Every structure is written in C-alpha cells, then in structure tokens.
Amino acid sequence: MSHPPRLRLLLVDDQPLFRKALASLINGQFDMTVVGEASDGAEAVAQMRALAPDLVVMDVNMPVATGIDGVRAARQAGIDLPIVMLTISDEDDDLFEAIKAGANGYLLKNLKPEQLFEGIRLAVRGEAPISPAIASRLLEAFRRGGPPSSFRAPAPGEDELELTRREAEVLRYVAAGLSxxxxxxxLTITEGTVKNHVHHALEKLHLTNRVQAAAYAVRHRMGGEGGSGA
Structure with a gap:
C-alpha cells in the first residue's frame, strides 16, 4: 500500500545544531520531510519562493531578520503557505505580533516531538496549533480586554458583514479549541463544510487565521445564536 506524498517542510532557526536535530526527527516520520533550511527571516522568504514547501517551521528570535519579520514579509509578498512558529519565547508580545503578522500557529520548544508532528499536520489541514499554556493565556488576555488595538478585529457592526447562525456557531467551537x-x-456536518464556514467567517470579520477568530469570539462573548439564518 503506497503512502501519500510526504509534506515538504522548510526549517528556519539560527542554530544549525538545532535545525539538524529537528530535521532528523522530522525525516523519521512517514508523512513529512525537510526540503530546506534557513537561518533568519529574510533567508526564509527566499527559500519559500525557491522551494515552495508545504509548511514552514520558524523560530521567533533570530539575528538579521526575526521570524516575525519573515512572516510579515512572506504575507506581504503574497506567500500564503502555513507558517508555524517554534520558539522558546512565551512572551505575550511575541505571540501577538506573530499572529498579527500572519503566523498560523505558535508552539514552544519544550513540547514533545509527537506534539510538534501533530501540530504540523494540524496546520497543513488549516488548523491553528498553539501550545496549551500559550492558548490559555491568549484567551485570558482577550477576556481582560486583549492586546493592542492594532491586533483586534472590528467591534460588532463596525465595517463587517453579519455572520450566519451556523458561522457564529462554528466560531464558538473554534474558540473552545475544537478542531x-x-x-x-x-454539528453533524462534514469537515469540508466546517472549513467553508470558518473561511467565510474570517472573510466577513477581516481576520487572517483561526487564532484571531477564537479571540474575536471570546472578546465579543459569542454565546448566543449568532447572526441571520444558516
């Protein structure tokens, strides 16, 4: 029985020893392989263009150009492949800036290899892998009023389209951390239908990823029946 093509990954970290060790672990998986490496955010963008990987695993704090710089530059260049931050930094500012720049996930380097592999698979499927401790702090921050206003989505009725009841329902589950x-x-619907609802909700709310969507749902206490009909 043949396996599907392996996911092609780009690793970005300024520590060569860490990159090699991580590449060895990833290459041991049946469904993923490392096709390139970079040592800073600027080099990462060049490698994204040259290699067209399926996903990028990128550190935050690097010399020359940080991982956040790399994410921002990639998005500005129209590169929309998944980028997951893998870092030792659990600082709120780094987390918020990475998400604002367009990162699809935020994982800490103290996680187990199996958790990283699952996070990669989730990101490729359109999910938003975040280390549990970081996720709880993120949602708590939004409950308290959230990060700087430049990160926040518009308030209800503020230049946004109304969500359908089903879109609002899906968004509440996203905020609860469900895949x-x-x-x-x-909801007894297909996974593809869920993806469509998430996509439409993001477009209507002017958001870029599931993390921002979850934060929006928490900030606006979406516990009711949502907007207009399904």
Missing part, C-alpha cells in the same frame, strides 16, 4: 473534525462531529 474542524471535532466541530463536524458536534
């Missing part, structure tokens, strides 16, 4: 598959099971 697309889990949401599909809860």
């Amino acid at each position: 697309n598959k889990e949401i599909a099971t809860q």
Whole structure:
C-alpha cells in the first residue's frame, strides 16, 4: 500500500545544531520531510519562493531578520503557505505580533516531538496549533480586554458583514479549541463544510487565521445564536 506524498517542510532557526536535530526527527516520520533550511527571516522568504514547501517551521528570535519579520514579509509578498512558529519565547508580545503578522500557529520548544508532528499536520489541514499554556493565556488576555488595538478585529457592526447562525456557531467551537473534525462531529456536518464556514467567517470579520477568530469570539462573548439564518 503506497503512502501519500510526504509534506515538504522548510526549517528556519539560527542554530544549525538545532535545525539538524529537528530535521532528523522530522525525516523519521512517514508523512513529512525537510526540503530546506534557513537561518533568519529574510533567508526564509527566499527559500519559500525557491522551494515552495508545504509548511514552514520558524523560530521567533533570530539575528538579521526575526521570524516575525519573515512572516510579515512572506504575507506581504503574497506567500500564503502555513507558517508555524517554534520558539522558546512565551512572551505575550511575541505571540501577538506573530499572529498579527500572519503566523498560523505558535508552539514552544519544550513540547514533545509527537506534539510538534501533530501540530504540523494540524496546520497543513488549516488548523491553528498553539501550545496549551500559550492558548490559555491568549484567551485570558482577550477576556481582560486583549492586546493592542492594532491586533483586534472590528467591534460588532463596525465595517463587517453579519455572520450566519451556523458561522457564529462554528466560531464558538473554534474558540473552545475544537478542531474542524471535532466541530463536524458536534454539528453533524462534514469537515469540508466546517472549513467553508470558518473561511467565510474570517472573510466577513477581516481576520487572517483561526487564532484571531477564537479571540474575536471570546472578546465579543459569542454565546448566543449568532447572526441571520444558516
């Protein structure tokens, strides 16, 4: 029985020893392989263009150009492949800036290898992998009023389209940390339908990823029935 093509990954970290060790672990997986490496955010963008990987795993704090600089430059260049931050930094400012720049996930380097592999698979499927401790702090920050206003989504009725009842329902499950598959099971719909609802909600709310969507749902206490009909 043949396996599907391996996910092609780009690793970005300024520590060569860490990159090599991580590449060895990833290459041991049946469904992923490392196709390139970079040592800073600027080099990462060049490698994204040259290699067209399926996903990028990138550190935050690097010399020359940080990982956040790299994410921002990639998005400005129209590169929309998943980028997951893998870092020792659990600083709120780094987390918020990475998400604002367009990162698809934020993982800490103290996680187990299996957790990293699962995070990579989630990101490729359109999920937003975030280390549990970071996720709880992120949601708590939004409950308290959130990060700087430049990160926040518009307030209800402020230059946004109204969500349907189903889109609002899906968004509440996203805020609760459920994956697309889990949401599909809860609502008895297909995983593809969930992805469509998430996509439409992001467009209407002018958001770029699931993390911002979850934060929006928490900030606006989306516990009711949502907007207009499904």
